Amino acid sequence: MATESRDYTEATETDRELTMSRAMVEAIAWEMRENEEVFYMGEDVADYGGIFSSTTGLLDEFGRDRVMDVPISETAYLGAAVGAAQAGMRPIAELMFVDFFGVAMDQIYNNMAKNTYMSGGSFSVPMVLTTAVGGTYNDAGQHSQTLYGTFAHLPGMKVVVPSTAYDAKGLMHSAIRDDDPVVYMFHKRLMGLGWMPSPPGPKTGVPKEDYTIPFGEADVKRPGDDVTVVTLGLHVHRAMEAAEQLDDDGIDAEVIDLRTLVPLDTETVLDSVRKTGKLLVVDEDYQSFGVTGEIVARAAEGALDDLSAVKRLAIPDVPIPYARSLEDEVNPGTDDIAAAVRELHE
Amino acid sequence: MVSVTDLRTMYEQMVTARHYEERLVDEYLVGKQPAFDISAGPIPGELHLAAGHEASGAGVCIHLRDDDTVTAPHRPHHIAIAKGVDLKRMTAEIFGRKTGLCRGKGGHMHLFDPDVNFACSGIIAQGCPPAVGAAMAAKKRNTDAVAVAFLGEGAIDQGGFLESLNLAAVHDLPVVFVVEDNDWAISMPKDRVTDVQNGAQRADGFDMPGVRIDSDDAMAVYEAAGEAVMRARDGNGPTLIEVQVHRRMGHFMGDAEGYRPEADIDRAKQRDSIERLAEDLRSHGVTDDELDEIRERAHERVEEVISWAKEQPEPDPEEAYENVFTNPPAQAATDGGAAADAPGDAGETGGDN
Ligand SMILES: Cc1ncc(C[n+]2csc(CCOP(=O)(O)OP(=O)(O)O)c2C)c(N)n1
Numbered sequence: 299m300a301t302e303s304r305d306y307t308e309a310t311e312t313d314r315e316l317t318m319s320r321a322m323v324e325a326i327a328w329e330m331r332e333n334e335e336v337f338y339m340g341e342d343v344a345d346y347g348g349i350f351s352s353t354t355g356l357l358d359e360f361g362r363d364r365v366m367d368v369p370i371s372e373t374a375y376l377g378a379a380v381g382a383a384q385a386g387m388r389p390i391a392e393l394m395f396v397d398f399f400g401v402a403m404d405q406i407y408n409n410m411a412k413n414t415y416m417s418g419g420s421f422s423v424p425m426v427l428t429t430a431v432g433g434t435y436n437d438a439g440q441h442s443q444t445l446y447g448t449f450a451h452l453p454g455m456k457v458v459v460p461s462t463a464y465d466a467k468g469l470m471h472s473a474i475r476d477d478d479p480v481v482y483m484f485h486k487r488l489m490g491l492g493w494m495p496s497p498p499g500p501k502t503g504v505p506k507e508d509y510t511i512p513f514g515e516a517d518v519k520r521p522g523d524d525v526t527v528v529t530l531g532l533h534v535h536r537a538m539e540a541a542e543q544l545d546d547d548g549i550d551a552e553v554i555d556l557r558t559l560v561p562l563d564t565e566t567v568l569d570s571v572r573k574t575g576k577l578l579v580v581d582e583d584y585q586s587f588g589v590t591g592e593i594v595a596r597a598a599e600g601a602l603d604d605l606s607a608v609k610r611l612a613i614p615d616v617p618i619p620y621a622r623s624l625e626d627e628v629n630p631g632t633d634d635i636a637a638a639v640r641e642l643h644e
Numbered sequence: 645m646v647s648v649t650d651l652r653t654m655y656e657q658m659v660t661a662r663h664y665e666e667r668l669v670d671e672y673l674v675g676k677q678p679a680f681d682i683s684a685g686p687i688p689g690e691l692h693l694a695a696g697h698e699a700s701g702a703g704v705c706i707h708l709r710d711d712d713t714v715t716a717p718h719r720p721h722h723i724a725i726a727k728g729v730d731l732k733r734m735t736a737e738i739f740g741r742k743t744g745l746c747r748g749k750g751g752h753m754h755l756f757d758p759d760v761n762f763a764c765s766g767i768i769a770q771g772c773p774p775a776v777g778a779a780m781a782a783k784k785r786n787t788d789a790v791a792v793a794f795l796g797e798g799a800i801d802q803g804g805f806l807e808s809l810n811l812a813a814v815h816d817l818p819v820v821f822v823v824e825d826n827d828w829a830i831s832m833p834k835d836r837v838t839d840v841q842n843g844a845q846r847a848d849g850f851d852m853p854g855v856r857i858d859s860d861d862a863m864a865v866y867e868a869a870g871e872a873v874m875r876a877r878d879g880n881g882p883t884l885i886e887v888q889v890h891r892r893m894g895h896f897m898g899d900a901e902g903y904r905p906e907a908d909i910d911r912a913k914q915r916d917s918i919e920r921l922a923e924d925l926r927s928h929g930v931t932d933d934e935l936d937e938i939r940e941r942a943h944e945r946v947e948e949v950i951s952w953a954k955e956q957p958e959p960d961p962e963e964a965y966e967n968v969f970t971n972p973p974a975q976a977a978t979d980g981g982a983a984a985d986a987p988g989d990a991g992e993t994g995g996d997n
């Protein structure tokens with residue numbers, strides 16, 4: 299890497315506010331300028347600039363050789379990214395919606411995720427798999443999942459879930475420079491798209507220069523003494539809103555944004571529950587065998603004596619339904635979070 | 645030779661489908677103007693309209709019976725209409741209502757109507773394997789039912805399609821693959837993603853007949869599909885058909901089509917298969933008055949189903965937990981999982997079948 303990059307602790311948030319998509323693209327463009335081995339491929343990533351604006355402007359600057367539209371052949375092009383990465387390049391391959399992983403899962407979990415280990419460390423797979431996640435806009439069961447737990451469950455991939463523009467940029471720099479495969483899951487609702495309004499939180503100040511955010515460092519978004527709320531992605535913002543409401547009633551919630559699932563910052567979670575004794579985990583993925591269960595298990599393993607109450611909110615093990623009344627029912631809302639914290643606080 | 649009755653039926657289905665899509669544009673934009681918000685209004689989420697694809701749905705499905713299976717992709721309305729899917733309940737589904745085909749769980753990309761064996765997948769090419777399975781069932785049971793999988797030209801690069809061709813061919817299954825070539829896969833023109841301009845050539849490698857219809861012409865589709873369906877029904881195996889159609893609207897609602905040359909948009913609008921079929925009907929002695937009558941009837945039907953749909957109740961939130969399983973596990977209600985209520989009584993849904 300040509301440039302010595304600044305650590306995120308030095309890079310300060312600036313007055314320059316960006317949407318999450320702009321911040322993500324800025325990091326990709328920076329890395330592409332610095333390193334000719336970085337290229338981006340996916341469906342509709344060239345002229346369209348990514349269905350969720352993950353590549354806006356990249357075609358103009360870098361041309362079709364480095365910003366490649368590919369056939370609707372996920373097995374072929376995700377597998378090709380694995381091969382190019384093993385050959386020493388740094389491909390970024392986009393899976394338009396995470397829900398489409400099914401048609402290419404073998405390349406993802408048998409090749410991308412395992413080749414390092416199965417080669418006894420003789421191969422590296424330095425690629426980034428970018429993918430859009432999440433619901434809240436009524437796109438039904440094949441286009442609204444997050445599948446955080448699915449990817450985090452299978453060993454060999456690092457899993458990153460930014461919730462702000464600042465994090466999106468720093469995590470993208472880290473992802474591209476990482477020597478391992480990184481799954482970079484961006485929530486559609488947070489990207490700042492004109493046609494899918496974001497809540498206020500994800501648009502943040504973003505430094506112009508490059509900076510990295512190390513994987514495995516959760517962010518305490520709001521310190522509090524009464525109840526720990528651990529979450530990620532869109533629900534960071536829902537939890538923050540709930541925390542503001544609760545504050546009016548004298549309940550002091552601590553909100554933790556995990557930011558990366560693999561590696562997972564267990565220490566920050568444990569420090570918090572040792573202080574509060576009460577844990578709520580909020581997730582937009584399916585409840586069973588997933589992120590919520592994992593966080594609760596780690597809290598129990600590490601701080602059982604300090605825990606007095608535990609709750610989790612997640613998609614209640616049903617596919618994501620289409621109709622608004624149904625999707626609202628299953629996707630944990632701000633009120634659900636506030637109510638759960640209140641129950642824990644009692 | 646095609647009968648005038650069949651031509652009229654196709655025409656009626658095509659004008660119904662066209663008007664349906666045009667009316668859905670209006671309904672979809674309610675609550676989404678001036679600022680477009682995909683999650684606002686009575687029809688939220690993505691909406692892929694099929695204006696310009698009508699000839700393929702009508703020209704193929706006219707050969708099908710209710711016991712024949714059809715799978716459709718993310719752009720399914722014209723196919724559903726031609727297959728005889730309950731249009732009231734389909735519309736209620738698109739509006740996310742309780743009496744919709746899927747009780748509000750599927751939405752416009754995921755329409756399911758068991759009465760006419762119609763199903764969808766929003767994942768590219770993934771309707772192909774289930775169509776092969778329906779054909780397999782027909783063959784095993786010695787019925788003469790057939791299955792048809794519809795897909796876009798962007799889907800012919802997908803493994804699910806290519807594997808399905810092979811499985812269908814090696815078992816001589818009664819299935820027809822119909823590729824609707826509208827030249828675009830969202831923003832990607834066909835020649836950027838495949839070196840084969842005639843998608844029907846994919847058939848060659850699997851030893852099955854491949855037919856390309858270059859003209860967006862319902863009569864030509866009728867002829868080719870008639871032969872393919874008969875071949876399947878007679879136990880002679882699968883066929884691949886590619887039909888040139890035209891995308892008269894954006895990929896989905898809200899698509900500004902900045903990537904698409906103006907001339908291409910104009911060309912798509914000029915090649916109107918409905919106008920062409922009207923000409924064919926006139927040459928068979930059908931009068932303009934009769935054509936007007938068909939169009940009016942179609943428009944009335946569309947208005948009727950849309951008003952019916954909008955009067956339907958929204959699903960109760962608790963219904964979100966139903967239908968995960970046909971036989972829900974007994975303890976599910978207490979484990980935070982899907983509801984364990986007795987398998988739901990379908991009840992009166994009041995559609996138009
Ligand atoms: C496996 C998979 N990859 C990508 C998508 C996203 N996607 C939806 S429609 C579409 C383009 C499809 O083009 P085509 O098959 O030609 O059908 P058309 O939309 O033109 O009717 C894409 C890429 C998807 N639904 N499934």
Ligand SMILES: [Mg+2]
Nearest residue numbers: 796797828829
């Ligand atoms: Mg197409």
